[in-house]
Amino acid sequence: MKIMHDEALTQILPNQACLGLCVAFSDRYMQDDVAVLVSAEGMLIASLPAWQHHFLTLLNIVSQSNLDGIVVTQWCLANARTIRNLLHDSAAQEHQSSNSDSIKLDHTRAQQALEDLVQQALVLQASDIHLLFSPSHAALSFRVHGRLVGKVDRNRESLAGAIAAALNTRSEDFHELFDEQRLSSASISMSVLDGESIQRIRLRVQKSPTRNGFAVTMRLQREQSKILKLNELGLRTEVVRALQNILREPSGLLIVAGPTGQGKTTTLAALNAEIPATAKVISLEDPIEIIQPNIEQKPVIADHQELNFANMVKVALREDPDVISISEIRDEATAKAAFTASLTGHLVTATVHAHDTFGVLSRLLDLGLSPESLAQFGVVRGILAQRLVSSICLDCEGTDRGCPRCHGSGVTGRQLVCEFLLFDEKVRQALLSKQFEGCRSELLQQGWLALDDQLSSPESCV
Ligand SMILES: [Zn+2]
DSSP states (O other): OEEOOHHHHTTOOBOSTTHHHHHHHHHHTGGGTOOEEEBTTSEEEEOHHHHHHOHHHHHHHHHHHHHTTOOOOEEEEOOHHHHHHHHHHHHHHHHHSOHHHHHHHHHHHHHHHHHHHHHHHHHTTEEEEEEEEOSSOEEEEEEETTEEEEEEEEOHHHHHHHHHHHHHHHBSSOOSOOOTTSOEEEEEEEEEEETTEEEEEEEEEEEEEETTEEEEEEEEEETTOOOOOGGGTTOOHHHHHHHHHHHTSSSEEEEEEOOTTSSHHHHHHHHHHTSOTTSOEEEEESSOOSOOTTSEEEEOOTTOTTTSHHHHHHHHHTTOOSEEEESOOOSHHHHHHHHHHHHTTOEEEEEEOOSSHHHHHHHHHHTTOOHHHHTSTTSEEEEEEEEEEEEEOTTTTTOTTOOGGGTTSSEEEEEEEEEEEEOOHHHHHHHHHTOHHHHHHHHHHTTOOOHHHHHHSGGGGO
């Protein structure tokens, strides 16, 4: 590999497209003398520690640079401090250049500010970024394992600028000019450094006016998130086995229940991933949250005249599927379409917003399905109700201030708690006679694990 001496290095012009990425990476590992830049001519220049300990990241930066149109053809070794000086000089120089360039740089700056926020969120393992803009400042916080943490006040102008620039220039579906007082939602995709690798992140942005400003909530979605397997979700072994048995059935309904944000989508993806490749899975989702390469995922818009769930289920039925997955059954038409699909020889996986497994049955009855139709043999196969429970950090015992181990959140993760109702003859009879309570207490006497009991004492389920 060519060694580049300091003097030659100062003549190098960094490639602006991946400058932000190189600065972020080099700044993060400053103490380890790690630094990297890509030149405008396609030369990757990195310090020895970068080559030795972060080779994978360098490869990722190369592929990102290639994507941006600067193909890397040469690899060089250079001094970390000189590389870093060059990176920072380059950013500063561009700031001093012509007016149009400085507007462009403001955009770059704004995007960098947003990328920094996202990177911070990734370090914290946050699911959402919350921003509340008041006339004097912007209050920033992150949702980490279900808790709102890391509250700090930030400069209003720079963050508002970052959001506006990102929406105006980088969103695929934002078709208006940024206005603080308007209600809007949009998606933004970006590449950011996540540990050693570069992640494609999709932000779902929701903006709404408040009493004296506006609020922005951004949900982070990894474009290549790993699809967990059924036995990796944290379900009890016997529940995994029961679910796998149902997935081998040619038809019927398998329902996942729980409130919003309790991992239902992850479970549904794990169920669909269990279906063999010889079966065709059509998944109807509003919105698509986890990319599943092996199944046919279709975006649905719940309140759209044509693209709503009920209609899309009917369309799917004409497309010769074996399995239809419905991201949420929330109206009568969808409930009936799901029922029809399961009656006509299809396995249907779906989520329903309900407190527990028996709550799902009440919900389906409310949505206009009759007890007689639901109690038919082979229609409902099983219901899983789940919750994610915070695992308290053992180092700081979950105090409000947290500690370095939990990044100040007080929790180190979340654990799945569930109840599973196998739809057997006993449950069918209870449905026909609407004697849910009797059936439930009988199950409890036989050692059935109810969700509520586990929530009051989380230790009992592990
Ligand atoms: Zn802690």
